[in-house]
Amino acid sequence: MGRKILFITTDQMRYDAIGANGGTVARTPVIDQLAAEGVSYDRAAPQNVVCMPSRATMVTGQHVGHHGVWMNGVPLPEDAPSVAAVLGAAGYRTALIGKAHFEPLLDPFLRFEENRIGFSGQPGPHRGFDHMELATHGAVGFNHYANYIRQNHPETIGGFFQVLDGDLEVSGVGGGDTGAPQVKANPIERDWYHTDWVADRTIAWLDGLAGDDDWFCWMSFPDPHHPWDPPESERSRVDWRELDLPAGYIEDPAEREAVLDAKPRHWRLWYDGELVGNYEAPAKWVPATLTADQVREVNALAHIENELIDEAIGRVLAAIAAKGWADDLDVVFTTDHGEFQGDFGLLFKGPYHVDSLMRLPLIWRPAPSAGGDAARVSRPVGLVDLAPTFCRIAGVDVPQWMDGSPLPVDDADADARGFERTTTEWSSRQPDGTEMHLRSITRDGMVCTAYRPGTVHDGTEGELYDLALDPLQRINLWDDPARRALRDDLLADLADHLVELPTERRAEAPV
């Protein structure tokens, strides 16, 4: 009998969302306890800052250039390699419960297996997972959670925020107390909300296993990704009126706009509503209209959603303990990418390689039976390192096709095994022809982003930030002569380590 693996992901969660990373609002005692007992990574980066490419990296252990999911809407091929298949071949029972999103969600022709599984209600198998029960951000689409709501609580469907508007664009409609975009008071009972549903279905799957089964379960919560519509009954947990504004929010508009103006031009263009470079941000919402109170309300709701996730994890861990598996259980907790949540006067995500989106919570609590000390790792690691870590835990050789390496257990281990840098990339091509291409390296306490030519940038723009001296990334050093040599060195290192995409496959949906 080997080690069991519970892989927990959230969607669009910031590094500072949890208490273990300095968060002071959301109460996350379960996650904090995992951090206290395990290894916390203070520089964990995604290889792309939107869902589909990032999740493709998690399941394959590959960079974008190898798995080919270069933007949302590009499906991961059905025969793409999968860590679940590797573990399954080693005798593990495997499941993914919650949000997958390796394939497009908007799929009226049911061309993609995830949606066919959801439409039929069958639980897979797919991508090496024996069992899949899928969910997304509400009771919409072809997935098991939407089926559950339609069949059992159809009256609640209208309580969720309607994510797409009549033009099938991401909606910028405001709600709540402040009129903040994608906020809605949702009267759904807590037990029926997708966070608790994911935990319930995970527990149900675990209950069906034999005591001596080895298993790998990816429990994937759709929150705290927008829309921000947690159960109304929970809103009293955090009163937005009492929240301090986040450190990344610049209250003075003139100061805020000066910071934006020192960055490549698409930052200010988006802020002013003149350019929306990606589908994930509401097409008709202008960030410059965002008020301080709206920032407070969005943050409050995200904190509430994170508390619900923490409590749901606690229930699953208790169920695992009741099955007698606690001593052999490895838990890995992370997210796919971050969220602005008010930083720079912005919400959501997009082609912006700063800590808001690129610094992720990542915790590995090894099985107590395996021993090991608690640690914090400051060296850069990536989500590309997750799949190899699962292989290492399971005692399986890391396949050659995986690009990453098993996560280090402390900084000394990281130094010994060459964890010096991570790379993150963005490419997007919108139906109106807008193209953007960012390539970033995080190394030596710096993050450096080069902009390749597109329709907005001419290939000369970039960003360079000193993460220690400028933790909020307000001072762009790209054109600082004193940093030119460092910038050139980082760019050369980026060129040496970036996995180039041979050809761009067709985007087959906006998301």
Add this chain to the structure above:
Amino acid sequence: MASFRTHARIRRSADDVWAVVSAGERISEWFPGMVSSAVDGDVRTITLRTGMPLIEQIVNVDHHLRRFQYSVTGPMPMRYHLGTADVIDDTLDPAEPACLLVYSTQIEPDPLGFVFDGAIADAVANLARLLDDHAIEIHPAAPAEPAAQD
């Protein structure tokens, strides 16, 4: 408005390919995600695998140009749609007939463009495979009208 185009070279005569493409009621034999299709006058009604209908207006069937054009009218939230399938003779050696199937789409709102473009790319590749493999029946299309003489 989003504009997309995809094509395939098919190792069959233009007449054979046109025979399938111009038979609007046969689209569910080669387009992904469709379980049935029927034509009544110039209205084509398709039932998708999800059970959702797709209502289309057939706006042009030009046997001379070998051009089929249609517009999705509902119930998807379409502001504008025009789909055009052109079959163009591309025979280089009379012993090996070949043609191009060129499928273009103009669509608004833009987000639907990605969805239709991906599905049409699948459909064109699928039809090319079925024809190349002689795995789809050919029923002769209506005869082409003689070209107008200047």
